[in-house]
Amino acid sequence: MSNATEVHEISQGETIDGFLVGECIHQSQVSSLYRVTHPEHNEAMIMKVPKISVLLPSSVFAGFETEIRILSRLRGAYTPRVYAKGDLSTCPYLVMEYVEGDLLQQAVRNAPVELEQLCQLMRPVCRAVHELHRHNIIHLDLKPENIRNRDDGHVVVIDMGTAHHAQLPDMYSVTDEQQPFTVDYVAPEQLFGIRTDSRSDIYAIGVMLYELATGKGPFEKANLLTVKTRLYIPPKPPRCINKDIPEWLQEVILKCMEINPENRYSTAKEVAYALAHPNMVELTERATKKHSAGPFAILQNWLRHRESMFVKASRLQPYHRLTTAQHILVTVKLDHSSEELRQSLRKEMQKIARQETDSYFTCLSVVAKEATGDAEDISDFITQSQPRHIQVQAELRHWLEPVKLPQSRLNVQVIYGDPATEIVNYANTFAIDHIIMCAHRSGSGKKVIGQVPEKIIAEVNCSVTVVRTRLDYPEQ
């Protein structure tokens, strides 16, 4: 602010634009958080008020403006909803939803946590981060304190003050030494001032997974003096600390925390998917690492991981990076499709797999409940359902063999239930980018694509390709 004396700093007891300023719930060097009420809003709300002082660096106010501008552009699904903002030059404030839950912070305090709890906690976090990236926003300060939960458990990411929006002027340059970060969670490239790589957030996700799995931080006693050691010393393998951690989880954590961003997961939703489908995780030498890196490996890293490596890492806006690692859902109903139709479906998969080399596929077959056998009572149903499930998986794998995709790019799933409902749920849960499905021609020829595809097309939040066989042309 150019002239601090003209700016009003709000305090407890005042009424500003109808908001009654209540108890101060948090004070930091740069801002205060007050509970507020308003006669027209019943929701729990907080008011963030920046500290107005000529002694504070101007980045403080810029951070506050960034937060307002970014939150105002989002609809508040994964970020706090914005209710009001004050004139920034006279009475700056931001009233937003108060998201009280701190499940992740509590879990980290009580870590190590059970595997199931870890997955349940972190999958929605990854999904929320994915949604930020989809809006071209890189958070750059992800940590348990910034992950909150609504009453229904829904994850909300807070504190956008240091975030980068790829389509807007960024307040920090590469050489800027005022760039803020949290030493425990900062990605190596951020130490060189690089703020444009969405995989910096993947690194922070890796650190949180590490803490939950081991109860310790990956870099003990991280501080401003030691923070740069992460440029060449990889974290101690989590299984060295907690032997109960499965290999696949160590693989996921260490992949998130790769020093070179090019070697990490491309997208946060891939991490969410891995946490939901451990079988899909391709185990590399990361999974079985038993020791911290030796002096030779550290020296090698030190020589290799120079600033140029981070600068060279592919620069893509977050949204475009998401499109390079598309998750394709292929839906198949084996007993209702002709060989010709299946062949068309495989061709479509091969085409995408070739063009989009980072894409990965889930082949999903939904078995209707009534199709699980002629069960007369519930025990028959249970005993028959299991083999059916395995049989369909085996058939799918056999059928998909000619597509020649490695295990890491192809998962096969069989789900029981109503096909359209289950496919829609699956696509929305895992943020599927594209669905390829078959259209079965009905005997009458009246239905254009069939009820199931119609419902899926209407209800999913992604593109859908409908594969069909061609009819013979009628004679002219």
Place this chain on the structure above:
Amino acid sequence: MKIAIISDIHSNLEALQACLQKAASLGVDQYACLGDVVGYGPDPAETLETIRALPKLVIVRGNHEEALFGTYYKGLREHIRATIDWTREQLSTEQREYLKNLPYQTSLAEFHLVHASAKNPQKWPYVYDTELARDCMQASDRRLTFLGHTHYPEVYYEGPSGEVLCHTPQAGVSIPIYTSSRYVINVGSVGQPRDDNNAASFVVYNSAEKDVTFHRVPYDFSITAKKIIDRGLPQLFAERLATGN
């Protein structure tokens, strides 16, 4: 209030009309023109009259207006000088008088308007890097300055550390104007874009939201190009409308 800021129209009536149509659809209340209404293009008189008719118009002088009358003319290359001579003939005495009296720069409540730079505007310097943008920022009497002249849409702004940074804007994305920062915004060119994008460029400042949005408007440049050739103006001026550089 929404204010459309146009610059470097260069007698391109088709590009101007396309931009004005877009601006009207966005509910623009006021117009500002940063000069170079004429030069290069085939319709100087019609372009000028269209601009003069815009609501609450604020307009400053460009180097091509200056070339019609001043000493700036002598420093120009021959083919540009020939076009300036031709342009002068197309304008009425009253129109010439109007252009002659335009100021080099002016300020509204929230921003400053100039064709080239707020530093030495009468010398027509080009603001094409962060150092030149800083000079302009320091000479400007507002935190937000709009300019043209280079035909490149750019946003120069001051980071919290005081360093001037540059951002290449994306059309249709609103750019917040921070209270804590200073800005020099090049609005690009309506009539002769040079950033490898042949669509006409202009910006809209929204004073309620405190943001600026760049707009790129495609138009049928072949009509303008044909007129340039038909009127015996240099072919190069027709060609660059197609390539946008």
